[in-house]
Amino acid sequence: MDGEKALEKTNRINALFDFYGPLLTDKQQTFLKCYFHDDYTLGEIAADFQISRQAVYEHLKRAEQVLEDYESKLQLADRHGRLHAGIDLLESQIAGLPEQWRQTFAETAAKLRSSE
Structure with missing residues (x-):
C-alpha cells in the first residue's frame, strides 16, 4: 500500500473509531488505538x-x-x-454578503458547526 492510500485508510479508520469506537470490544479498541493512533507496528503490539x-x-x-x-x-x-x-459552503457564501448581514448569518453557521 502506498503512503497516500495508507494515510487515507488511517484517517478513515480514526474517523470511524471516533463515531463507533465505544461499540467495539476493549481489545479491538486497544489494538486499533495502538496501530492507527499511536503508530505501533504489528510486531510491537x-x-x-x-x-x-x-x-x-x-x-x-x-x-x-x-x-x-x-x-x-x-x-x-x-x-x-x-x-x-455544507457549513463550509455556507460560510464562504456568507463572506460574500454585505457587511450588515454577515454577523447574524455567521452566528447561525457557528451554531450549526458546534451542534455536533
Missing part, C-alpha cells in the same frame, strides 16, 4: 500482548470490518462529512 503478529493482524482486520459495518448501516461519518461540507 504482538510483543506487548504476548500474541503472534498474525493474531494482531486478524484482530485489527476484524475491528476494521466491524467499524465499516457500523458505518454502512448508520452512516454517521458520511453524514458528518456532508454536514461540514
Whole structure:
C-alpha cells in the first residue's frame, strides 16, 4: 500500500473509531488505538500482548470490518462529512454578503458547526 492510500485508510479508520469506537470490544479498541493512533507496528503490539503478529493482524482486520459495518448501516461519518461540507459552503457564501448581514448569518453557521 502506498503512503497516500495508507494515510487515507488511517484517517478513515480514526474517523470511524471516533463515531463507533465505544461499540467495539476493549481489545479491538486497544489494538486499533495502538496501530492507527499511536503508530505501533504489528510486531510491537504482538510483543506487548504476548500474541503472534498474525493474531494482531486478524484482530485489527476484524475491528476494521466491524467499524465499516457500523458505518454502512448508520452512516454517521458520511453524514458528518456532508454536514461540514455544507457549513463550509455556507460560510464562504456568507463572506460574500454585505457587511450588515454577515454577523447574524455567521452566528447561525457557528451554531450549526458546534451542534455536533
